[in-house]
């Protein structure tokens with residue numbers, strides 16, 4: 080039986096992680112996978128997470144199962160974090176943001192097997208790969224303008240205008256991955272107008288809340304969509320903003336419809352795919368969000384992380400301006416979140432890797448958090464050399 084298996088095409092982000100690991104050079108720079116790193120290259124356990132873990136170790140008396148949908152207190156805390164208040168919603172805990180995306184797509188397939196799911200061009204490779212694995216019809220809407228490093232606003236609105244009634248449109252709630260380019264509030268509102276007129280259903284992927292313009296600002300677009308549409312799906316990840324990547328902590332929220340029936344379907348989907356969702360990370364998140372002191376400390380540290388990435392952005396834009404003697408890369412300062420797509424060719428990306436030990440995804444997406452004050456000018460000089 081196993082001989083019938085064919086090798087799978089590996090995700091390009093994961094291939095890059097391995098290549099970086101295997102590179103013996105000391106002076107290599109990792110701008111690949113979307114994991115936050117401080118100036119020393121460490122992905123720290125956040126202070127509030129450590130404190131919650133200590134407290135949990137003291138008070139936890141059982142490891143018996145939670146509910147199929149996870150702990151209702153976690154789901155409620157995440158609804159409040161994302162939507163800003165208690166909102167009646169169906170929700171399930173999932174293994175990370177990818178788990179939420181996967182369960183969301185499966186829910187779409189169960190409810191509307193003929194619907195097309197629209198994704199931005201480009202989008203996170205896992206989106207398209209899961210959609211294709213599930214056999215869901217997919218279409219792309221134009222999003223990024225490689226010539227400016229900004230959005231292709233006309234193409235975006237034109238393509239959203241072609242969405243069929245009942246189709247699902249996947250939107251990055253903030254910090255677009257891989258480009259770093261995001262709609263402003265005015266464009267979000269225009270996009271919502273078009274989608275509402277088409278009878279589309281928004282599905283928001285919110286993996287970086289707190290990494291862009293702030294915890295509240297990063298949720299604004301999702302809140303606006305939740306207020307305007309009868310039905311909205313939201314897949315959220317706690318991997319980045321709580322720094323608990325390996326704990327696999329996420330949530331899928333469904334607004335609208337018959338809440339009890341949707342909730343039952345979500346719990347059923349959990350049962351089919353992995354039964355009970357992981358609890359450790361979700362419990363830490365709930366403890367932090369529901370405790371004033373832990374929450375304040377978490378928010379303060381998250382804000383430090385965000386400011387650090389903003390400083391690196393501005394620093395990179397300035398270094399590139401000096402190194403290339405042009406404003407070609409000024410867009411880096413306007414992007415938000417962990418990533419920016421630099422607009423380099425595959426060959427230039429390969430030269431950066433082979434000749435300079437600088438690792439970025441083949442589409443020239445960089446993780447800003449992989450930089451520090453010392454490596455900023457190194458990267459800028461290397462880019463100036465290859466372009």
Ligand code: LMR
Nearest residue numbers: 092111112113114203256
């Ligand atoms: C990324 O895009 O690098 C992250 O979301 C990590 C991943 O799983 O791809």
